[in-house]
Amino acid sequence: MTDPADIASRDSSATPQPHGLLVLDKPPGPSSYDCIRSLRRSCSLSRKWKMGHLGTLDPFASGVLVIALGRAVRYAEYALGSRKKYRARLWLGEETDTLDPTGKVIRAAPIPPDWTDRLREIIPSFVGRMEQVPPLYSAKQVNGRRSYKAARRGESIDLSPAEVEIFSLEIADTGENYLDFTTEVSGGTYIRSLGRDIALALGTVGHLVGLERLAAGPFTIGDAIPLRAFEVGGSHVLEHHLHPVDRILDHLPSCRARDGAQEKIAHGRILHRDDLADDLSCVVGGPDAIRIVDSEGRFLSLGRMRNDPAGVVPFKQWEIEHAS
C-alpha cells in the first residue's frame, strides 16, 4: 500500500505537502468549497497546492465529503461516479426554489390525510434506473442561478433529465408533515430532486430540510473527521488521517509490473509481456483504465490497454519519490 504520509518536500522548513484523500465530516452551513478554504487555512497549505472534492455536498447538508490533495486530485474522475448513501428529511406541504431550507417558498399544497399509506405504495417505484430532472439551482450552476441566458433560450427549460440509479430507498421515520428516508444512489443523483418527486407522488409538494451523506464510495461516516478537528489540530490531524488514493481506484482491475519496468512507467512507454508479472489476458477486453501496481501491490500508475502491439500504456503515474 502506498505510504499515506508520502510527502515530497525539498525544504524541511516548509509545510509538508500532502498527497492523498481526506474524509471530512462537513457541518451544515458552509459550502464544500468553503470547507476546502478552511482546510487550507488551518493546515497552512499554500494556494499553489491542489485540492478538490470528489462530489460536492450542498451547504445545508452534512456528512462525508472526500477531499483529494496534491497528486490525488488527478484521479478524482474515477470517484465521481461512485455510489453514495444519504439520510434525508423531506418536509411536506411547501416547495422552495432551492428544494432545500435555504430558499424561498414558491409553492404550497395541502397534504393528503392518507399520505403515509400512499407512501408504502409509491416507494417501490423509486427504486431502480430512472430519469431524474435536476433541481433548478444545482451545484453545477452556481452562476446559473443568476444566469438568465439559460432561461432565455428560445425553448422551454424543463431541465434535461439525467439517468440515475437508486439502489435502495427506506423510510426511517414519519411525522405529521415530514418523513425521514435513507437511500443509496448512483453518483450524480440529486437527493433534493428525489425529495421533490416523492412529495409530488404523494399528491403534495415538498423540500428537504435535512440531508446527511452517510457514505461516498468506500468511505463512511465512521471514517469522517469533523472540520472542527482540523481547525483545532491543523496539519497534524491531516497527516494522521490521509488515505492513499488506492481506496478510490480499487474497483479497477490491476496488473503487476516487474521491478525493472519502473523507468518505462515513469516515461509513459508501453509495457510489454515481459515487463509485467501478470498475464495480460486477465484484463484484455476490460474497462478503459486499469491499475498498475508493483510486486507488493503498491499503486504505481493507471494504464490503458493496447492491442497492437499488445501491451499497457501507463498514464497518470503516481510518481513516488523516496526520501532517501
Add this chain to the structure above:
Amino acid sequence: MEEYRNIYEWSAPESGCAIALGRFDGVHVGHRTLLERTVEHALKRALVPVCFSFQESTYPGADLRGQLTTAEEKAEILAEIGIGVHLHPAFQPPLTEMQAGEFLHSVLVDRWHARLIVVGFDFRFGKDRIGDADFLRREGDARGIEIEIIEPFNINGELVKATRIRELISEGAIEYADILLGRPYSITGRPRTGRRFGTSIGFPTINFPFPGLKVRPPLGVYVVRMIRRTEAPSHNGVANFGVRPTTDPENREPLLEVHILDPTPRAVDPVLPPSDAVFKVEFLRFLRPERRFDSIEELKQQIARDCESAREFFDSE
C-alpha cells in the same frame, strides 16, 4: 424603435410587417421567445418587426399597483429585442369593440399589411374575446397570411405567466421570479435627496421613490445592483425598501434606499448624484423583512450584517 399610442399615426409600409400580438406585461421569457421569433422572421423576409399591445394600465380590471413593467421599461426591452414599431394604444373602442374577424381582415391585413402574425397559444382577441389562435390560423390560411403560434413556455414544471411572477415578487421570492422574468426585476428612476440620516450612521444611501404602478416586493432588505443608464459599470449594493419605522415612523410612502457596497473612487458619489441621472435598480435577493429596532446601535449592527450577506451573495456569483 417607433412607438405609437395613436395607431392611426402609423402608416405601414406596403412591403409588409411581421406582427406580434399580446399583452406582454413584464416581457418575461415566454414573451421574449415570441418576440424574438417575430424579429427573426421579419429579418429573414425583409418585413418590419412590429409589436402590438394595449397599454397595461388601461386594461379593464388592471391592478394599478400591479404592473411588472412601466410603459417606458417595456418599450426599452422591446427595442433591445429588435422590434421596429410598437403599436401601443389604450384599451378602448373602436379596436376593443371590433369582431375578431374584422380586426384581422380590416386592420391587421388591409391596414397594416401583416404577412406574418405571431401569438401565444392562449391568445384571445376581438369583442368578447371570441377570437383565438385557432381562429387566426384558419382565417389566416384562407388569406395567405402566415400565422405562428408559440407553444407554452415552462420553467421548473410550471407555465411562465405574468400573474405568477407578480405573486412571487409580492411574496419575496425574488430570485425565482427573476428566473421566470429572464432578467432581474427592477425599477428605474431618478434619486431624491433624503434626510441624510443614512450618512449620519455610516451608511450613506441613494434614495428612490418606488414607482406607483409597479408590483411591490415585501418591505425589507434586498441585495441589489444599481446601474446608471449611460455608464457600463454597475454597483453592488444592499437596499432597504420601506417606510423607515425606526427613524421616521410617521412616513407612509415607501422608499428604496440603496447603499453601495465598497464603492470605488470612480463610483457614483452616494450623497450628491447629478440630479438628471436616471438609474436602474435590480432586485436580486430578499434578505429580511423590515423591522423596528429599539436603538440606532441595533440598527447599525443589523445593517452591517445585511452588508455581509450581500457581499457573500456577490462573492458566490
